[in-house]
Each structure stands twice: as structure tokens, then as C-alpha cells.
Amino acid sequence: xxxxxxxxxxxxxxxxxxxxxxxxxxxxxxxxxxxxxxxxxxxxxxxxxxxxxxxxxxxxxxxxxxxxxxxxxxxxxxxxxxxxxxxxxxxxxxxxxxxxxxxxxxxxxxxxxxxxxxxxx
Amino acid sequence: xxxxxxxxxxxxxxxxxxxxxxxxxxxxxxxxxxxxxxxxxxxxxxxxxxxxxxxxxxxxxxxxxxxxxxxxxxxxxxxxxxxxxxxxxxxxxxxxxxxxxxxxxxxxxx
Numbered sequence: 001x002x003x004x005x006x007x008x009x010x011x012x013x014x015x016x017x018x019x020x021x022x023x024x025x026x027x028x029x030x031x032x033x034x035x036x037x038x039x040x041x042x043x044x045x046x047x048x049x050x051x052x053x054x055x056x057x058x059x060x061x062x063x064x065x066x067x068x069x070x071x072x073x074x075x076x077x078x079x080x081x082x083x084x085x086x087x088x089x090x091x092x093x094x095x096x097x098x099x100x101x102x103x104x105x106x107x108x109x110x111x112x113x114x115x116x117x118x119x120x121x
Numbered sequence: 122x123x124x125x126x127x128x129x130x131x132x133x134x135x136x137x138x139x140x141x142x143x144x145x146x147x148x149x150x151x152x153x154x155x156x157x158x159x160x161x162x163x164x165x166x167x168x169x170x171x172x173x174x175x176x177x178x179x180x181x182x183x184x185x186x187x188x189x190x191x192x193x194x195x196x197x198x199x200x201x202x203x204x205x206x207x208x209x210x211x212x213x214x215x216x217x218x219x220x221x222x223x224x225x226x227x228x229x230x231x
């Protein structure tokens with residue numbers, strides 16, 4: 001079964017750090033580009049970061065640039081999000097999502113269940 | 122900040138047809154980038170519903186259809202069912218902001 005499982009969320013004080021993980025199974029992880037997407041309580045979806053299949057190309061949303069770092073370990077079938085200098089507005093459920101390609105369409109076809117990050121004193 | 126605008130809510134009786142609009146601009150949908158749609162049932166992760174403007178992944182009922190024209194896209198649900206009650210999001214790509222999502226639409230089945 002194709003699956004993504006996030007972990008690492010929790011309660012952290014403003015200015016603190018957390019490292020999220022996303023474990024992939026049921027597919028060849030090293031062949032797929034990946035995204036992190038978050039959803040603040042009661043709000044819509046917000047793209048956070050992208051990483052290519054090899055890890056050589058990375059993009060960030062302006063809201064997290066300079067504070068978050070995306071990475072992957074293809075040998076461990078794992079995706080990571082290092083979050084530093086956390087702010088209250090980073091409070092959200094964080095999802096990892098697989099990017100699939102068909103013809104020339106790129107879309108997120110597999111999503112994890114999410115991990116909750118709460119930034120509060 | 123969402124750059125794709127959707128109506129906050131739409132509703133319909135069982136069996137009816139509802140449509141959800143997704144309005145962008147010349148830097149995203151109007152630039153030719155494709156639109157994808159996701160369904161988020163209460164308390165769950167988003168699920169891919171439509172990819173590449175109008176294509177349904179395997180397992181998605183043909184009651185769901187998508188289209189795109191100019192700087193906008195639409196999702197239609199025909200034969201509305203109680204299980205369709207969920208939040209729906211469009212998603213595209215913006216030349217300056219990378220991946221962008223719509224503001225989201227809550228579908229209520231009356």
C-alpha cells in the first residue's frame with residue numbers, strides 16, 4: 001500500500017525548533033518529488049516547500065524562507081522539514097505529499113495524515 | 122495568502138448539480154498552468170479529485186468533473202450525495218509564488 005506517515009509534531013515555544021519527518025512506503029520514494037503543505041486551524045491549505053527527487057532543487061514559500069529547511073534521505077525513504085525560529089502563525093497541521101507526473105501534469109496524488117505543530121508559550 | 126479565489130460555500134439538495142469556481146490571474150491559471158482539485162472530508166487529509174484541469178484519478182466517481190478557461194477553472198458535482206459534503210480546494214502554479222491553493226469551498230448537502 002502506498003503510504004506517507006508524518007511524525008515529529010508537538011508543542012513548542014515561539015523561537016523554538018522542531019524537525020518533522022515523513023516516512024514513505026509502497027512506492028519508489030527516490031523517483032518522486034515531494035511537497036510539504038500546511039493547514040492552520042480552521043484555515044485553508046498553504047504550500048510550504050518543495051524538493052526534487054534527488055534533493056538538488058528546493059523551493060520555499062516566502063512565509064518560511066530562511067527559517068525552514070527541507071531535505072530527504074532516499075536510502076531511508078524519508079522526507080524531513082527542519083523548522084527553526086518558529087512563530088505562532090506556524091501553528092498548523094503539516095502534511096507531506098507526493099508529486100506525481102502524468103503526461104505533462106504534476107499533481108499531489110498521495111498525502112499523509114498530517115502531524116500537528118503548535119507554537120505557543 | 123491564497124491567490125486563487127473560491128466561493129466560501131455552496132450548497133445543494135441531494136441529486137442536484139453544484140459548481141465551484143476558482144479564479145486566478147495572468148500569473149497562474151491565465152499563464153497556462155494546470156489546475157488540480159482536492160477534496161478534504163472533515164478531519165481528514167486532502168485527497169486528489171481532479172488533475173490536469175479535467176482528469177479523474179482512478180476511483181473518483183464520474184459525478185465529479187473539471188474544466189478550465191482563461192484565468193478560471195471550475196469543479197462540477199452532479200447528482201450530489203451526502204458523502205460529498207466536504208471542503209474543496211483548487212491548486213495551480215504561480216510564476217512568482219510556486220504552488221498556490223484556492224481559498225477553499227465548503228460544500229453542504231441540504
